[in-house]
Amino acid sequence: MARVGGFARQVQTPVLLAALVAVITLLAPLGGLAMENRAMVMLLNVSIVVGLYSFAGLSGVLSFGHMSFMSIGAYAGALITIPIVAKGALLPNLPTFIAHAEFSYPLAFLIAGGVAALAALIISLPVARLPALALSLAMFAVLVIAYQVESNWNSVTRGRQALLGVPTNTTLGVALVLAALTIFFVFAYQESRFGLRLRASRENELAAAAIGVNVVRERRIALVLSGFVIGVAGAAYGQYLGVFTPNNFYLELTFLTIAMLVIGGSLSLTGAVIGPVLVAFLTYFLQQGETVTGPGLQQIGLALAMLLVLIFRPLGLTMGSELKLSSLRALSFSGLRRRGASQAANTSSSSSEPEPRTAEGGPR
Amino acid sequence: MTALLQHVVDAIGLASLYALLALPVALIYGIMGLVNFAHGELIMIGAYGLFIFAALSLPLAIFLMIAVVIVAALLMERSAFRPVRGSTPETLLVTSFAVSFLLQNLALMVFGSRPKSIETPGFLNKAVSVGGIQIEGVTILSVVAATVFIGGLVIFMRRTNFGMAMRAAAEDFTMARLVGIRANAVISGTFAISGAMAGVAAFILVVQGGSAFATMGLAPVIIAFVATMMGGLGSFSGALLGAALLGAGTVAFEVVLPTQLRSSREAFVYGGVLVLLLIRPQGLIPSRKERV
Amino acid sequence: MLRVDSLEVRYGRLVAVHGISLEVGDGECVGLIGPNGAGKTTTLSAIAGVLSPASGTIEIGGESVGGEPPEAIVRRGVSLVPEGRRIFTTLTVEENLRIGSSTRKDGEVDADIDRMMERFPVLRRYAATHAGKLSGGEQQQLAIARALMSRPRLLLLDEPSLGLAPLMVDLVFELVAQLREEGITMLLVEQNGRRTVDLADRTYVLAGGRIAMVATGVKDLEEVERAYFGGDAAVGTEA
Known part of the structure; x- marks a missing residue:
């Protein structure tokens, strides 16, 4: 009985967070199609940022390269859901095993996540062994590698040309379910012994190593797991856009997602959820302002908001506490x-x- | 034989440019634990500076441009990095990332998204032939600039009191303050040096690329990061070695790769770096210094 | 020279020093002893400006200096020989001395360096060597010489005998005695209680972040040992 009570007390955080995004999502259609669209972007951002949090937040090691997993998920998810006939016309030189593959979307999301996780595993071989700061920088190199490969691999990605005809399976409902599942999944990881060990290494790497935590291994697990989560989110994002290029997953998105995590606070799951939600509202107001100032205010405002948080509240708005x-x-x-x-x-x-x-x- | 020598010359030219990019980043990290993402935007500011001063004579334009970049570096330190000084390297890094994004978008707002083309004297892009080897003016410029800066910096660090203070601060910042070295002066001085080097790099990049654009700082800053990371963060000689290897590796891949893969050259170079890090996770010249 | 009143220092929520007060008069040599974790180094760090006091005042030469950065404190004539020596290992021995004079603008720096080398011959022998190559005792001499290079009015010494061979410990205490003869005002933090009490004009005994008592002779110390450290504990014994 006491154990059930403890569990309920623990699990209230993801329940509340999922409820929060659900309420916003359900209210959004009242504001018309534009608001619905904003809610969609917010939900996808929640999935991405929570995925980023599962590595960067729990390990304390920032990553500038996780959007590469997102692009891998988006391309993988798109390539196995575009109808075979359309694919033949669009990408005539596609390797046959991809050319002949066609999956329905829930399964395709999982496969896309798996592909991204595999990429994360390969990358983790050198990267997870690096000292924290070098790891952050190496992930930036990973971002550049993924971007360049995708921009030039014409037979698979169409290179710099947009990948068209991606089925738009990501409805508001799908995005909401995905965000909720992501929140619960990452919460489960955070509270598992793996998550616990990783968080121990975040607080004090040497002390964690001294009590037997294999920091490299825990970081590797987190990389693969976050690669999976972000890969799935990438597939969903691709099937929301319907048309995308490697640029959709490059610097701008890297900045946006890191800004959301920093503003919300990277030390708690709550921060990873609140960040995208707050930024969604902030973006709305900044975009209103752009009618006066011209484009760019959104990015500048967000960068300023992030700097203010870093200067005055470096642990983010939640400062590590959970809802x-x-x-x-x-x-x-x-x-x-x-x-x-x-x-x-x-x-x-x-x-x-x-x-x-x-x-x-x-x-x- | 001539072909090989040609590649060696190309590699030296590229390595020199990379050293000019990596050294200031390593310098600032050594002093205050900040890996400065916004170093690329200093280069971007320099390029736009050349665009603005285009009507003036070239030496005057370069002089003014470098002055502007130095001022920008000092302002950047004063406004964004001083308030977070003493934070963890991760916080410092992410702060500089925000500064970088902010400046890029300010530039987009002011100058628009289309590159501004900048005329530079034709001789810099012309090649002179020395025994069958083609040497471009800009290659010579890179080598001279890198030599002057590296040599000058070494002398400055060894011979002047300020350089001695910088070395002391890089080793133990608090102790340096305890003997009376002013933290602000050392850090500002280091940023001024990094600004000057960013200005020179901006000129070289404008000669090569012919234009200024808002996101032009990205590629150089990645090179600087990878070079300093390869060298083992915090080691000056490591950063130079990293720059040299990166330059050589880039030329090597250009030679080896088939034409259709050449546009992914950097992907191969950085992939190579990751493989290298698999063997030596601490970098080539690991620095044993622990930052506070 | 130095007056500390109700000084409190915290690390986050942890209070390391609970409102201590102490005084060092001109030309005095004052000791500060106590077991590990008593707050000795924290107190010195606050005086030197490395840590900001949470409350209380620190006065140097009659002026309140609480919250000033280290580079300002040293300009007021207070020089710290830190725990663990912290010499600049990548600088040469001579550079370490020169950097000790960072606050000075007079033209006598070179002469002072010469004087230091006169006093510590080992420093002249290794003048051009990287200081990291020196032995522990040599590094301690360098650390003290470096601190003296600023021509301080008040010298703060943080456990100068820590981790040294017995012979070197003797040498360090002899040196402190000499400096005292020369009239240099000193605040000496030590774990080596007996020798400190012997040497100093007055010795504050710190325990648990508070001043337990002021000792002027070895007799006082024995009392303290009984009261605070359970008989013949660490205070008086040599490492």
């Missing part, structure tokens, strides 16, 4: 208090919220 019911309660009470509901302040005097200043901080 829990208790924190929600504290939040809603302080919200009520701000509106001056004195009875709420009274009932919450026993709550764990530490700030006593609200007593005189309320209006009047």
Whole structure:
């Protein structure tokens, strides 16, 4: 009984996070097609950033190269779902085993994730052994390698030309399910003994090694696992776009996803979910501003937001804490208090919220 | 024989340019633990500087451009890196990544996405023939610039008090402050040097590429990263060795690869680097220094 | 010269020094002893500007300096010989001395370097050698010489005898005694309690981040040993 209770207390974080994105998603269609589209992008970003978090957040080693796994997933997923006939016309020189493959989308996503995971495994052979900072930089080289190969491998990717006719299987519902599954999957990994060992190495690499954690092995596992998650997200992203080039998975996306993770806070799953959600709203407002300033405000604003977070709150907005019911309660009470509901302040005097200043901080 | 010598000359030219890119990155990492992503944007600023000063005589334009880049480097340090000084290398790195993205997009906003073409004197792209070997003006320029900077830096570091302070700060920053070395002065000085080198690299890259564009800093900064990483982060001589190997490797792949794969040259070079790191994860000249 | 009042220093949430007060008068040699983790090095680091005090004041020559960076403190005439010596191993011995004079603008630096080499002949012998090649005792001499190069009004010594061979320990204490004769004001942090109490005008005994007592003779120390360290414990014994 106690164990079940402990489990429920633990699992509330992914449940709450999934519920949060679900609520936003369900509200979005009220704002019309444009809002629905934004919700879709937000959901896909949640999947990608949570995937990035499963490596960078849990290991404490930043990666500039995970979007290469995303592109691999997108291309792999597209190549095995485009109808065989269309593929023959589009890519006449495709190797036969790909040319004759056609899968339905849920299975295709998994296969795409598998291909990306395989790529991650190969890359992890040299990369996982590097010291942390060198690993970050090496992953940047990986990004460049993937980009160049995809940009020039005309017979498979059409090179710099767009890959067309990708079935658009990623509906809002699919994206929501994927985001939720990703949250639960990564949460399970985070709480598993593998995740625990990886997090131990994040707090103190030497100490973790001293208690028998094989840091290289744990990082390798995380690389492969995050490669899988991001590969699946990449396949879904490709089947949302319908048309893409290697540029869709290069620097801009690398920056955006890292910015989301940094803003949300890379030390908790909550940060990895909140980041994309907040950035979705921020982007909306910045895009409104772009009607005045012209294009570019979005990127500049996001970069400034990221710098401000790094300077004033370097651990990100969540600072490593996870979303829990208790924190929600504290939040809603302080919200009520701000509106001056004195009875709420009274009932919450026993709550764990530490700030006593609200007593005189309320209006009047 | 002539063909081989030609490749050697090409490799030396490329390695010199790469050394000009890698050295300032290694220098700043050595002093403050920052791998500066935005070094590429200093180069970009230099290229746009040449575009703006195009109407002036070339020496004056280059002089002003380098001055602008140095100022930009100092401003960058003051506004973005000083507030996060002392953070983990990861935080510093990601901060410079944000600065890099910010500057790229500012450039896009100001100058647009189409490259601005810049005229440079024709002789720099002309080749002189020495015993059957073609040597381009810009190759000579790269070699001279790299030699002057590396040599100058070595003398500066060995012979001047400021250089001594830089060496001390690179070894133990807190202790250097305890003997009275001003942290801000050393770091600003290092950024000024990196700015000057970025300016020179910008000129060489503009001669080669003929234009300035917002994302032009990316390719050079990756080269700088890979070279310093190969050398073992934090080692100056390692960074130079990395640059040399990278230059040689790039020329070698260009020679060996069939035509249709040449456009993926960098992919092969970096792939080669990853294989190399498989053998030597700590880099070629591992630095034993632990950063705080 | 130095007045520390109710100094508190924290590492994050951990309080390492709980409001200690101490004083070093001009020309005095004051000891600061205590077991590992008592807060000795933390106190010195706060005085030298490496750590910022959470509360309390530090006055040097009557002026409050709390929160100033190390490079400012050393300009006020306070020089630290840090724990573990921390000489610049990639610099030559002579460069280590020269860098010790970073705060000075007068023209007597070269003469002072010469004087230091006179005083520590081993430094002259290895003047052009990388300092990393010196032995522990030689490095300690270099560290003290480097600190003296700034012509300090107050010298902070953090466990100068730590990790040295017995003969070298004697040499270091002899050196401190000499410096004292020369009238250099000193705050000496040591684990070697007896020798410190013997040498110093006054010795503060630190335990658990607080000043337990002030000792002026070995008798006081024995009392402390009984009270705080359980009889014949570490304070008086040599390593």
